[in-house]
Amino acid sequence: MRKKFGEFLATQPRKYAEIVNAPGSSGNYISDAKNCRECFHSYDAEDCAYGEHVWRNAKDCMDVSTAGRNANMIYNSINTGIDVANHICCVQGWSSTFLEYSLNCFNSNHCLGSAGLRKRDYCILNKQYTKEEYEELRENIVAEMKAKNEYGEFFPPSFAPFGYNETVAQEQFPLTKEQALKLGFGWEEHPRGTYGKETVQWKDVPDSIKDFKSADINKEVFACVNCKKNYRIIAAEFQFYKHLNIPLSRMCPDCRHARRVAARGPNRLSSPQQCRCDYKLYVNEVI
Numbered sequence: 001m002r003k004k005f006g007e008f009l010a011t012q013p014r015k016y017a018e019i020v021n022a023p024g025s026s027g028n029y030i031s032d033a034k035n036c037r038e039c040f041h042s043y044d045a046e047d048c049a050y051g052e053h054v055w056r057n058a059k060d061c062m063d064v065s066t067a068g069r070n071a072n073m074i075y076n077s078i079n080t081g082i083d084v085a086n087h088i089c090c091v092q093g094w095s096s097t098f099l100e101y102s103l104n105c106f107n108s109n110h111c112l113g114s115a116g117l118r119k120r121d122y123c124i125l126n127k128q129y130t131k132e133e134y135e136e137l138r139e140n141i142v143a144e145m146k147a148k149n150e151y152g153e154f155f156p157p158s159f160a161p162f163g164y165n166e167t168v169a170q171e172q173f174p175l176t177k178e179q180a181l182k183l184g185f186g187w188e189e190h191p192r193g194t195y196g197k198e199t200v201q202w203k204d205v206p207d208s209i210k211d212f213k214s215a216d217i218n219k220e221v222f223a224c225v226n227c228k229k230n231y232r233i234i235a236a237e238f239q240f241y242k243h244l245n246i247p248l249s250r251m252c253p254d255c256r257h258a259r260r261v262a263a264r265g266p267n268r269l270s271s272p273q274q275c276r277c278d279y280k281l282y283v284n285e286v287i
């Protein structure tokens with residue numbers, strides 16, 4: 001049935017993008033935005049570019065993955081928000097301003113190359129400086145980075161502690177193993193989870209959930225029909241399926257999630273940005 005529906009869908013015209021109330025914007029899944037270029041899954045944003053999850057009052061943010069809840073002037077950063085401004089190449093800087101190359105710093109301002117700070121100002125490599133010392137040292141470091149063409153570039157992929165395929169990057173911008181390795185990312189070969197520990201064989205499971213018998217559903221282990229990984233179905237989930245009279249899922253949660261993600265549009269512009277009937281590029285105009 002799913003296969004048949006997929007085949008039917010492929011014969012139907014597809015919406016170029018879902019962009020609502022977003023003048024001057026391009027990308028996909030955008031609403032209530034203005035002048036956002038190549039943004040995806042974004043709303044309540046203005047003058048942003050090349051971002052995904054740019055939202056909830058984001059302004060002047062570029063090259064970001066998740067910036068919002070009052071985010072201003074965020075560049076090349078990940079998961080930034082809650083009253084933030086002026087971040088360059090940071091990861092998870094919340095309620096902080098003027099952060100550069102910092103990681104997990106909260107309620108901190110004017111910090112460079114620091115990690116895990118709370119309520120600290122004027123730190124470099126987590127070391128406390130006076131405002132004057134900080135400004136002088138920072139200027140020298142930035143000048144040196146600029147001379148090496150490093151300033152503004154994100155941390156190199158070799159710093160990543162995870163394989164590309166086990167991060168959300170794979171979900172947002174899927175790569176093959178070869179592509180990831182070529183770009184310098186790692187690739188995790190070892191599968192997570194357990195295999196072959198299932199207590200239920202699908203061939204023994206009746207079609208109707210009403211006929212499914214188990215002494216304790218919480219103790220049962222299932223095996224995914226797609227990737228063979230083990231997973232559980234908890235009692236509340238089982239009751240919910242039973243209530244709706246829908247069958248137990250034969251796929252693990254990861255495979256179900258991957259299937260949902262695959263069904264939505266990719267985070268890139270259809271190229272060329274051109275309608276089949278049109279002779280001009282289709283770009284929203286600022287009204």
Ligand SMILES: [Zn+2]
Nearest residue numbers: 224227252255
């Ligand atoms: Zn699976």
Ligand SMILES: [Zn+2]
Nearest residue numbers: 275276277278
């Ligand atoms: Zn057209």
